[in-house]
Amino acid sequence: MAVIVTLELPGGTQEQYEETTRMLRATDWFPPDGFIAHAAGPDGTGGWRVVDFWESEDDFLAFVEKARPLFERAGVRSFLPTVQPAVNVIVRPEPK
Template structure:
């Protein structure tokens, strides 16, 4: 079942997010297996939020553990929290 993940953490800026994203997903034409959608946005108070939709929590957690966390640690990024929600309904035009 698909899940929506909300990632946020104090001290995350657009620049830090973008640098982490570029390390974690170096080729946008070859996204991580299991990723359905990804959105990064400012929170209006100087922080940054990321919303992902994944095929399952298992593939999300693996990607975070094996790719994102090492990329973020390599940039001395602060920790972030991930909240996962079960997707009950979706509409993705064109897919």
């Protein structure tokens, strides 16, 4: 079952987010298995929020283990994930 993963990054910055995203895209394994969709932005309290959709919680956890060194290199030391079941996920197809 697909899941919604919300990551709260207290004190996280756009610069950290952009650096992490740049490093992830430079790997030969991104996007990872089970990844469906992603969105991120400021949380309104001085931190950063990420909302991802994954095929399963196990896929998300495998990604975190693989990506942890990149997160740490970008200065992201901790985040607070919330995982919820997704009843439905609709993603607009990429333009041809």
